[in-house]
Amino acid sequence: xxxxxxxxxxxxxxxxxxSDSVLIRFERGIRTxxxxxxxxxxxxxxxxxxxxxxxxxxxxxxxxRAEPRQGADPLMEAAAGQLKDACDPYRLVxxxxxxxxxxxxxxxxxxxxxxxxxxxxxxxxxxxxETPLQFKAYDGKASFDGKAVHFRWFWTGASSAKWKAGxxxxxxxxxxxVEWRSPEVFEGHLRLLRRDGVxxxxxxxxxxxxVVFGLGYGPVHESLPFAAAVLAAVRSGGASAPLPExxxxxxxxxxxxxxxxxxxxxxxxxxxxxxxxxxxxxxDEEFSMKKAELLAEL
Numbered sequence: 001x002x003x004x005x006x007x008x009x010x011x012x013x014x015x016x017x018x019s020d021s022v023l024i025r026f027e028r029g030i031r032t033x034x035x036x037x038x039x040x041x042x043x044x045x046x047x048x049x050x051x052x053x054x055x056x057x058x059x060x061x062x063x064x065r066a067e068p069r070q071g072a073d074p075l076m077e078a079a080a081g082q083l084k085d086a087c088d089p090y091r092l093v094x095x096x097x098x099x100x101x102x103x104x105x106x107x108x109x110x111x112x113x114x115x116x117x118x119x120x121x122x123x124x125x126x127x128x129x130e131t132p133l134q135f136k137a138y139d140g141k142a143s144f145d146g147k148a149v150h151f152r153w154f155w156t157g158a159s160s161a162k163w164k165a166g167x168x169x170x171x172x173x174x175x176x177x178v179e180w181r182s183p184e185v186f187e188g189h190l191r192l193l194r195r196d197g198v199x200x201x202x203x204x205x206x207x208x209x210x211v212v213f214g215l216g217y218g219p220v221h222e223s224l225p226f227a228a229a230v231l232a233a234v235r236s237g238g239a240s241a242p243l244p245e246x247x248x249x250x251x252x253x254x255x256x257x258x259x260x261x262x263x264x265x266x267x268x269x270x271x272x273x274x275x276x277x278x279x280x281x282x283x284d285e286e287f288s289m290k291k292a293e294l295l296a297e298l
Contacts, residue, residue, distance in 0.1 A: 008105050010064070010094040012036055017105065021045045022066065024089065034221035035087045039075075039129070042089060048072035048125035050118040052109045054102055062099045064092045064106055072121040074128045074232040079224060082182040087220065128225075128232035135222035137211035142190065142223075144230055147172060149192060151211055155272030161201075163290075165208040170194070172233045180227040181213075182220060188213030190227055266294050 006017045012032045016023040022044045026036035044066060051067040068076050068090055075089070085091065094102050134143040139157035143150045151168040170192050177193035181204075189204035189212045204210040213223065270291055277287040 006105075008064075008092065008094075008101065010092040010098075011061070013089075013092055015064075015092055015105075017108070022049075022109070024092075026089075033087045034219065035083075035224065036089065038221040038225055039089060042126065044068075044073075044090075045125050046109075046112055047117075048121065049109070049113055052106050052113065054099070054106045056096075057093055060096045061093050062096055062102055064094065064102045066090045066109070069118065069125070070120040072124065073126040074124050074235070075126070075224065075228040078178060078180045078227040078231050079182075080180070082180075082185045083220075083224075084184065124232055124235060128229045131229055133226045133229055135219075135226055136217055137190070137223070138214045138217040139205065140211050142211050142226060144226060144233075146229075146233060149175075149230055151208070155269060155276055157217075159205050161206045162208050164286075168208050170209065172230070175230070175234045177234060178227050178231045179210075180224060183213035183218050183223070184220060188218055188223070190218065190223055192230070263298055266298055270294050 008015045008017070012029070013024055013026045013036065016025065023041065024044060025041045026032060026039055028037050048069055049066045050069040053063075053065050053067065055063050055065070057063040065088070071077060076083075092102075131144055131146040134141065136142075137157075138154075139159065139162060140151045140153040143152075149170045149172075153163050153167060155163060174195055175192050176195040179189075179191040179193060181188045181190075187204075189210050191200070191204055191207060191210035194200065194209055200209055201207045204212045211218065213219075273287060273290055273294070277284075
């Protein structure tokens with residue numbers, strides 16, 4: 001029988017077997033997928049595992065995989081099948097000569113799962129990535145403190161619809177879900193699905209409740225853990241303080257008009273605004289108004 005504390009080490013990760021869970025520790029080496037490095041380690045309760053498989057891998061390897069139960073892991077639910085095999089945190093790749101040992105642990109896990117309900121989980125059983133989290137998308141900076149999501153637009157990347165709407169803030173309690181599209185599979189974006197029924201533009205670059213990826217912005221290892229953390233908070237009931245009523249354009253929800261920002265950030269945003277003005281994308285009136293709003297935040 002597998003003993004508590006037994007460790008099975010493979011490429012990029014090691015599984016430690018415990019009485020009620022599998023602790024997956026990911027390596028931080030330069031060849032380790034960046035998503036694994038970002039996750040660090042994850043404890044997967046046995047209740048969150050539906051099945052265990054062992055299959056031949058590429059180039060003389062075997063792959064031990066724990067199949068997560070539907071709805072048990074916010075990371076996998078946010079990923080929605082878009083992760084490449086090499087970035088699947090539930091796969092442990094081992095040299096083919098360790099196949100017998102891998103088969104032993106696969107059988108042990110299967111025996112421990114014999115009484116599990118393989119159906120969809122009623123709640124998340126795997127802990128989401130810890131907040132606060134943030135990342136840079138192509139058109140803005142996204143941040144999440146556990147209670148609300150904030151989008152601060154980049155003047156050089158955001159569409160006119162977004163910068164005219166101003167920076168955005170969304171309380172968890174105002175959301176009903178998250179839509180993540182991998183930058184490696186689709187034209188990537190992170191879209192917040194609103195509970196209030198407001199019609200959202202189909203194009204993410206026109207939706208103030210979405211940020212778009214591309215050109216190295218919004219990489220999987222940054223945007224997916226972010227999406228998973230938001231999704232977990234939404235599904236847990238959104239027990240967070242409501243945002244202030246109708247924040248004005250240019251003011252992030254949760255930041256009052258008297259909140260002071262970094263002067264360097266303000267200067268950078270004014271410079272970007274000036275570039276848009278010179279390119280004819282912003283009228284004289286819009287330039288003056290936005291510049292005054294930014295200077296008022298100093």
